Amino acid sequence: MLRPIRVGITHGDMNGIGYEVILKALEGEGITELFTPVIFGFYSVGEKCRKQLSLEDMRLSRVGSAAAAKEGQINIVEVAPETPELSPGNITPEAGKAAVAALEAAVCALKNGEIDVLVTAPICKENVQGESFHFPGHTEYLENVLGEGAKARMILFDDELRVALVSTHLPISEVAGAVTKESVGEAIISLNHSLRRDFGIVRPRIAVLSLNPHAGDGGLLGKEEQEIITPVIKERRDEGITIFGPFPADGFFASGDYRKFDGIVAMYHDQGLAPFKTLAGERGVNFTAGLPFIRTSPDHGTAFSIAWKGLADPTSMREAIYKAIDLYRRRAVFDEASANPLKKYSTDKPDKGERQERVIKKEQKQQSEPETTQKEQ
Numbered sequence: 001m002l003r004p005i006r007v008g009i010t011h012g013d014m015n016g017i018g019y020e021v022i023l024k025a026l027e028g029e030g031i032t033e034l035f036t037p038v039i040f041g042f043y044s045v046g047e048k049c050r051k052q053l054s055l056e057d058m059r060l061s062r063v064g065s066a067a068a069a070k071e072g073q074i075n076i077v078e079v080a081p082e083t084p085e086l087s088p089g090n091i092t093p094e095a096g097k098a099a100v101a102a103l104e105a106a107v108c109a110l111k112n113g114e115i116d117v118l119v120t121a122p123i124c125k126e127n128v129q130g131e132s133f134h135f136p137g138h139t140e141y142l143e144n145v146l147g148e149g150a151k152a153r154m155i156l157f158d159d160e161l162r163v164a165l166v167s168t169h170l171p172i173s174e175v176a177g178a179v180t181k182e183s184v185g186e187a188i189i190s191l192n193h194s195l196r197r198d199f200g201i202v203r204p205r206i207a208v209l210s211l212n213p214h215a216g217d218g219g220l221l222g223k224e225e226q227e228i229i230t231p232v233i234k235e236r237r238d239e240g241i242t243i244f245g246p247f248p249a250d251g252f253f254a255s256g257d258y259r260k261f262d263g264i265v266a267m268y269h270d271q272g273l274a275p276f277k278t279l280a281g282e283r284g285v286n287f288t289a290g291l292p293f294i295r296t297s298p299d300h301g302t303a304f305s306i307a308w309k310g311l312a313d314p315t316s317m318r319e320a321i322y323k324a325i326d327l328y329r330r331r332a333v334f335d336e337a338s339a340n341p342l343k344k345y346s347t348d349k350p351d352k353g354e355r356q357e358r359v360i361k362k363e364q365k366q367q368s369e370p371e372t373t374q375k376e377q
Contacts, residue, residue: 026074080098099127117324117327167269195263
């Protein structure tokens with residue numbers, strides 16, 4: 001019998017709402033029967049948060065490593081010999097170092113197969129910068145340490161909406177320069193592949209947003225649509241991807257046209273995330289696609305202003321945990337179907353060969369579109 005999926009969860013910035021949303025998300029009878037939580041942080045801080053939230057029925061277990069995590073319990077792996085001083089709502093160097101230590105320990109466990117998926121609680125980006133972490137965020141760091149040469153793609157999603165970004169954590173002054181034929185083309189290919197592999201959508205419909213207002217107004221407001229985005233869309237369509245655009249972002253979301261597509265490519269961070277977070281609310285999840293491993297996170301930040309006050313909503317963290325498990329399972333089904341295609345047999349009798357070919361194609365289609373995961377829109 002296979003063991004339950006092990007979900008590694010980093011505590012993020014301990015002075016933020018990380019512990020609160022993690023423990024609230026893991027609250028409930030039978031939660032450890034569905035998966036095995038492995039929290040990377042500090043047992044004493046977890047216990048302090050548990051008591052503050054009056055989670056009397058919850059039991060936390062300290063373990064020496066993710067490999068030693070036990071089924072049926074909420075495991076906490078200590079990520080440093082000493083527990084830093086807790087300072088709720090404040091940015092402290094100790095909390096930044098502890099956030100990096102938790103991330104490094106979780107990545108090591110992921111590489112070693114000690115956990116199956118990774119869910120990260122929010123970090124304070126300015127507070128984690130140092131010798132071992134010099135990246136704008138989780139996405140770039142994970143691409144560097146887990147990518148194996150692959151390009152990470154930030155996808156924000158809920159049950160209805162999936163938004164991928166061409167550029168992520170860039171100053172707005174650098175966005176136009178980052179919109180190239182190569183970057184837009186890669187984003188389209190990456191999203192299309194992820195929609196098929198991770199989301200179980202067999203023939204995705206993708207929309208591409210413009211960079212400039214009104215899609216450039218025929219070149220009056222910018223030429224990126226004419227010279228870069230539209231030609232790339234045509235190239236990808238000729239390659240077999242079902243893709244449309246470029247659409248002006250304001251009208252696209254205001255009209256509800258986003259509901260007609262399985263995925264959306266936005267040119268920059270706020271263009272995609274502002275409408276996404278408005279529409280998805282607390283159900284939104286951040287997914288790092290394109291890597292050999294599954295990583296998700298809630299789509300909110302550290303929320304220092306309400307940290308350790310019992311006010312944090314755990315919905316996005318809970319969604320991140322369950323969506324990571326869903327993505328892991330769908331990817332496994334897709335990879336198994338892709339790795340073991342049914343062989344085509346030849347025959348001397350043409351009529352029999354034609355019948356065999358039809359049967360085999362039917363079986364291949366059924367195998368690549370499993371009932372429990374396939375979602376075609």
